[in-house]
Amino acid sequence: MLRRDFIKTTGTLLAASTLPSAAALASSTEDGSTRSVISINRNWRYHPAKVEGAHAPEFDDSSFERVVVPHTNVRLPWHNFDDKDYEFVSTYRRRFKYPANAKGKRVFVDFEGVMTASTVWINGVALGEYKGGFTPFSFELTPHLHTDAENVLVVQVDSTERADIPPFGYEIDYMTFGGIYREVSLRVVSPTYIDNIFAHPKDVLGDSPSLDVDCFLAGPHPEDGLALEIELRDGDQVVAKQSQLVKKYVPTTDAASPLDPTTSAPVYASVQTTSDPALHTVSLDHLGKIQLWDLERPHLYSVHVRLLRSGQVIDEESRRIGFREATFTDHGFSLNGKIIKLRGLDRHQTFPFVGQAMPARVQRKDAEILRQGMHCNIVRTSHYPQSRHFLDRCDEIGLLVLEEIPGWQHIGPEPWKQISIDNVGRMIRRDWNHPSIILWGVRINESKDDHSFYTRTNALAHALDKTRQTGGIRYFQESEFLEDVFTMNDFGFPLKKPNHPRYLNTEFVGHTFPTKTTDDDERQREHTLRHARIHNQLASDPQYAGGIGWCAFDYNTHSNFGAGDRICYHGVADMFREPKPAAGFYKSQCDPAEEIVLEPAFHWAKSDESVGFSKAVVCSNCDHLKFYLRERSLESNPWTLFAELDPDKEEFGNLVYAPFILELSAIDRKQFEFAWGDLRIDGYLKGKKVISKSLSGLGVDRQFHLLPDDTTLAADGADTTRVVLRVTDEFGAVRTYANDPIIFTLEGPAELLGDNPFALIGGTGAVWIRAKETAGTVKLTAKHPRLGSQTVEFNLTAAPSELI
Numbered sequence: 001m002l003r004r005d006f007i008k009t010t011g012t013l014l015a016a017s018t019l020p021s022a023a024a025l026a027s028s029t030e031d032g033s034t035r036s037v038i039s040i041n042r043n044w045r046y047h048p049a050k051v052e053g054a055h056a057p058e059f060d061d062s063s064f065e066r067v068v069v070p071h072t073n074v075r076l077p078w079h080n081f082d083d084k085d086y087e088f089v090s091t092y093r094r095r096f097k098y099p100a101n102a103k104g105k106r107v108f109v110d111f112e113g114v115m116t117a118s119t120v121w122i123n124g125v126a127l128g129e130y131k132g133g134f135t136p137f138s139f140e141l142t143p144h145l146h147t148d149a150e151n152v153l154v155v156q157v158d159s160t161e162r163a164d165i166p167p168f169g170y171e172i173d174y175m176t177f178g179g180i181y182r183e184v185s186l187r188v189v190s191p192t193y194i195d196n197i198f199a200h201p202k203d204v205l206g207d208s209p210s211l212d213v214d215c216f217l218a219g220p221h222p223e224d225g226l227a228l229e230i231e232l233r234d235g236d237q238v239v240a241k242q243s244q245l246v247k248k249y250v251p252t253t254d255a256a257s258p259l260d261p262t263t264s265a266p267v268y269a270s271v272q273t274t275s276d277p278a279l280h281t282v283s284l285d286h287l288g289k290i291q292l293w294d295l296e297r298p299h300l301y302s303v304h305v306r307l308l309r310s311g312q313v314i315d316e317e318s319r320r321i322g323f324r325e326a327t328f329t330d331h332g333f334s335l336n337g338k339i340i341k342l343r344g345l346d347r348h349q350t351f352p353f354v355g356q357a358m359p360a361r362v363q364r365k366d367a368e369i370l371r372q373g374m375h376c377n378i379v380r381t382s383h384y385p386q387s388r389h390f391l392d393r394c395d396e397i398g399l400l401v402l403e404e405i406p407g408w409q410h411i412g413p414e415p416w417k418q419i420s421i422d423n424v425g426r427m428i429r430r431d432w433n434h435p436s437i438i439l440w441g442v443r444i445n446e447s448k449d450d451h452s453f454y455t456r457t458n459a460l461a462h463a464l465d466k467t468r469q470t471g472g473i474r475y476f477q478e479s480e481f482l483e484d485v486f487t488m489n490d491f492g493f494p495l496k497k498p499n500h501p502r503y504l505n506t507e508f509v510g511h512t513f514p515t516k517t518t519d520d521d522e523r524q525r526e527h528t529l530r531h532a533r534i535h536n537q538l539a540s541d542p543q544y545a546g547g548i549g550w551c552a553f554d555y556n557t558h559s560n561f562g563a564g565d566r567i568c569y570h571g572v573a574d575m576f577r578e579p580k581p582a583a584g585f586y587k588s589q590c591d592p593a594e595e596i597v598l599e600p601a602f603h604w605a606k607s608d609e610s611v612g613f614s615k616a617v618v619c620s621n622c623d624h625l626k627f628y629l630r631e632r633s634l635e636s637n638p639w640t641l642f643a644e645l646d647p648d649k650e651e652f653g654n655l656v657y658a659p660f661i662l663e664l665s666a667i668d669r670k671q672f673e674f675a676w677g678d679l680r681i682d683g684y685l686k687g688k689k690v691i692s693k694s695l696s697g698l699g700v701d702r703q704f705h706l707l708p709d710d711t712t713l714a715a716d717g718a719d720t721t722r723v724v725l726r727v728t729d730e731f732g733a734v735r736t737y738a739n740d741p742i743i744f745t746l747e748g749p750a751e752l753l754g755d756n757p758f759a760l761i762g763g764t765g766a767v768w769i770r771a772k773e774t775a776g777t778v779k780l781t782a783k784h785p786r787l788g789s790q791t792v793e794f795n796l797t798a799a800p801s802e803l804i
Contacts, residue, residue: 404441
């Protein structure tokens with residue numbers, strides 16, 4: 001079946017623009033001899049309104065603001081703002097010279113993400129409108145470019161919640177913000193080029209693993225012969241190599257394709273079938289011993305593809321891959337033949353002050369927080385495809401991913417569905433080489449059944465990628481099961497029993513128990529224990545593949561959701577990525593060989609709950625804890641042991657590392673007269689003390705900390721890093737009720753993303769430092785009204801120039 005016929009059969013017609021090659025999305029290097037991928041993130045001119053005549057090349061944009069992509073259409077407070085503040089149409093313009101090596105080649109512009117609808121012109125010629133904020137798109141510029149004069153690219157961005165574009169049409173429980181919030185590049189390729197690559201390993205657990213490399217070619221087939229040359233590399237070492245002649249083919253539909261006569265829109269062209277004439281598969285057989293990609297050792301290889309004409313390389317591309325076998329079974333999730341209980345959190349990709357417009361470094365940091373900070377083994381990209389940088393880091397550090405299409409409960413009319421089906425194709429074609437991705441989410445989150453619609457989304461996913469299973473996030477077990485894995489949002493307790501053999505819980509707790517960092521001990525304790533109870537039940541039955549809690553980080557939302565300040569406090573961390581006590585439960589579930597964890601799930605205060613401090617919950621992977629008190633009359637007073645504790649296996653018997661629960665009412669007061677003072681908790685493994693943590697009973701703010709994630713940035717106008725603020729006691733424990741205003745002074749070529757002054761929330765918070773385009777040294781000084789000032793320096797290194 002040809003692509004166009006399959007698409008017409010399934011009704012998958014692109015409602016806006018054309019599908020991009022994944023090339024620019026997977027490569028940031030330039031090779032003038034074959035293809036070039038040229039960043040055009042700098043030197044944009046921006047105006048926060050629809051400007052009549054701005055698409056004309058001669059339009060004077062000197063009054064527009066100069067901006068760098070990723071860019072948000074308006075900066076906002078971290079809470080208490082109206083979503084209408086960013087729901088407007090804006091105008092972006094970018095001048096550039098004709099690429100030096102583009103003569104005789106084709107030039108495309110690739111957008112990785114623009115929120116929400118993008119109308120694009122080049123040199124005054126309208127290229128079309130792309131409808132969608134979370135998926136990539138491209139336009140071909142070749143026939144409209146000036147070779148000897150300046151070229152002008154114009155993008156009109158509609159950031160309103162348009163009912164004709166998923167996820168909109170009714171209401172959604174998150175904000176989408178606006179602007180060109182992901183990177184943009186020019187792609188220069190030969191007339192016939194590699195449109196995409198899908199490398200899928202086979203028999204990875206057998207004695208003779210192999211690799212099929214699907215190469216999709218675009219453009220005319222030249223009369224003289226074409227050949228494909230494939231290399232599998234482990235670092236710089238070539239592991240295997242194969243060449244193959246390309247038979248006569250019908251080129252894949254690309255940005256130069258004719259419009260579909262029934263819709264006047266370009267046809268979506270991503271369906272992979274065995275008879276697809278644009279698909280050429282080259283096999284690398286008998287690879288011998290290969291290193292598997294797994295959670296502890298996420299080993300990555302690369303596949304390099306060259307397209308040759310008469311022996312000369314005319315195009316080349318590469319993809320990073322991993323060898324692993326990942327499948328959901330009737331006895332749980334299996335990775336490389338080993339059953340692994342999935343334990344993770346859902347992630348929104350939004351941030352304070354700039355919405356979604358964060359560059360690679362910040363996106364990658366979120367993956368590190370989840371995998372290395374909280375020891376999750378899976379994340380769900382709620383509720384849309386997320387930054388490629390985030391997914392790249394998931395590949396590198398062994399964080400599994402459930403990726404899903406844009407949507408939230410609402411299903412629109414047929415044209416809306418066509419865009420949603422197109423989102424399936426764009427998501428899969430962009431991300432099908434990521435070994436971290438183990439499941440495609442092809443259903444609108446928590447939507448009702450729609451047999452025709454979801455038959456088509458599943459058919460497209462399976463046609464494109466036969467190596468992965470599909471899931472569809474629902475909230476009722478009676479839902480029609482069309483996917484491979486029954487993915488279920490269950491906010492009750494106890495959880496419903498699995499009603500299908502392949503069953504994954506994808507949301508729980510969340511909105512049923514929102515918790516702020518400033519909430520008292522009772523709520524922090526219950527928040528923590530609710531997550532623990534769910535995972536304890538998930539561990540009780542192998543048919544639960546595991547669970548993904550709602551959610552990782554607090555996030556901005558609309559007025560009819562959340563806490564009245566436009567925030568849903570559903571996270572186990574706040575929106576600044578600072579952990580709440582519940583995050584300590586996830587962190588504690590790792591093997592002590594990875595990290596020894598001891599996280600109190602309480603504030604150490606005598607009456608931070610309604611009837612006085614009564615219960616201490618500690619999340620730890622130790623096997624025994626000892627609790628000590630020291631009276632504050634003299635700092636030289638000795639520590640007095642008043643309790644010893646083992647994990648609570650009575651309530652949490654299915655967890656390998658159960659929480660510790662100390663009932664203070666059970667302490668023998670005759671043996672020890674309880675007096676308030678400092679608390680120390682020592683953790684033991686097999687009788688050996690391995691960790692200790694102390695909390696002050698003095699009730700005084702002692703220390704102010706300024707903690708940057710990074711101190712070296714690239715001076716490219718976009719590179720950004722977080723700087724965490726904390727007020728602590730003398731032992732380093734956060735002082736929960738510290739809310740002081742912090743005043744910043746910034747020196748050097750960078751800007752502050754955040755409030756100045758910034759009022760601490762729950763004793764903590766964060767701002768971000770964004771580099772400008774000049775190398776040098778940046779000094780950030782933060783002044784606390786009583787605890788003095790802290791200073792951190794950043795080194796801004798010169799970034800490669802944008803060539804045009």
